[in-house]
Amino acid sequence: MNAAAAGKTYPGSTFVVDPRRVGAFRAVFDEDTGVPATFATAAEFSMIPEIVADPEVGIDFTRVLHGGQEYAFERPLREGESLTVESTIESIKGFGGNSILVLVTRLAEPSGVVVCTARSTLIERAAG
Amino acid sequence: MPSIGDVSERMELPVHARVVTAEDVRTYGDTGGDRNPLHRDDDVARAAGFPGIIAHGMFTMGHLSAAVSRWAGGPDRITRLAAQFRAPVFMGEEIVAGGRVKAVDVERGVALLECWVSVERDGRTEWPIKRGEAEVLLDA
Numbered sequence: 001m002n003a004a005a006a007g008k009t010y011p012g013s014t015f016v017v018d019p020r021r022v023g024a025f026r027a028v029f030d031e032d033t034g035v036p037a038t039f040a041t042a043a044e045f046s047m048i049p050e051i052v053a054d055p056e057v058g059i060d061f062t063r064v065l066h067g068g069q070e071y072a073f074e075r076p077l078r079e080g081e082s083l084t085v086e087s088t089i090e091s092i093k094g095f096g097g098n099s100i101l102v103l104v105t106r107l108a109e110p111s112g113v114v115v116c117t118a119r120s121t122l123i124e125r126a127a128g
Numbered sequence: 129m130p131s132i133g134d135v136s137e138r139m140e141l142p143v144h145a146r147v148v149t150a151e152d153v154r155t156y157g158d159t160g161g162d163r164n165p166l167h168r169d170d171d172v173a174r175a176a177g178f179p180g181i182i183a184h185g186m187f188t189m190g191h192l193s194a195a196v197s198r199w200a201g202g203p204d205r206i207t208r209l210a211a212q213f214r215a216p217v218f219m220g221e222e223i224v225a226g227g228r229v230k231a232v233d234v235e236r237g238v239a240l241l242e243c244w245v246s247v248e249r250d251g252r253t254e255w256p257i258k259r260g261e262a263e264v265l266l267d268a
Contacts, residue, residue, distance in 0.1 A: 037196075037209050078212040
């Protein structure tokens, strides 16, 4: 990975909190009501293809492991709502042949009010 | 759902266990949008040095989130959740989620939890998630 890509922001696509998808997600985890907290990662994944394809980042996704995940909610996600999703590469660091990318994704109302901030740590293992 | 008066430090959450199957992991991948072959193709997982496919870290965290949600009275109660993925989870294993109240913030009306997911493997306890953290809203 290219450490110089740290700080880069990928702006605003729209993510719909699709009730059918939320229902399927709830069923996987045997939750009865609401939008499971980890559903916010579906919004993160809507941004991942663009970042993986970005030659400026140079990530090899076949060598990536998920190292950690955090969420902070200002309020719960609501079924049926449309949110804007924007991701920023917070940091890219090398560690013993591995590269560690921290991606921060903000889910916001169309007005810009942030609903949830998700932080993913992605570890690209050394090649070979 | 717990109210502030009912919750005290060191209180334990009920443990929440499930056996992980390839079918559930595949369904999670389809639903969550993560179709990495490491989680659905044994050959790919073996090439990466695992004995077979592994669960997504987010599958394990989704289970932990459900355990916290059950205790808290629904996912809408969760205001913060954090975990690091420390060990893989293989198919057929039972993952056990647990947690404990670390502190109660009366002013903000929240409980801070430490939470984890363990698995018994070859006579040892492994910790796919060891020092997870959650913050949940409590009833007044």
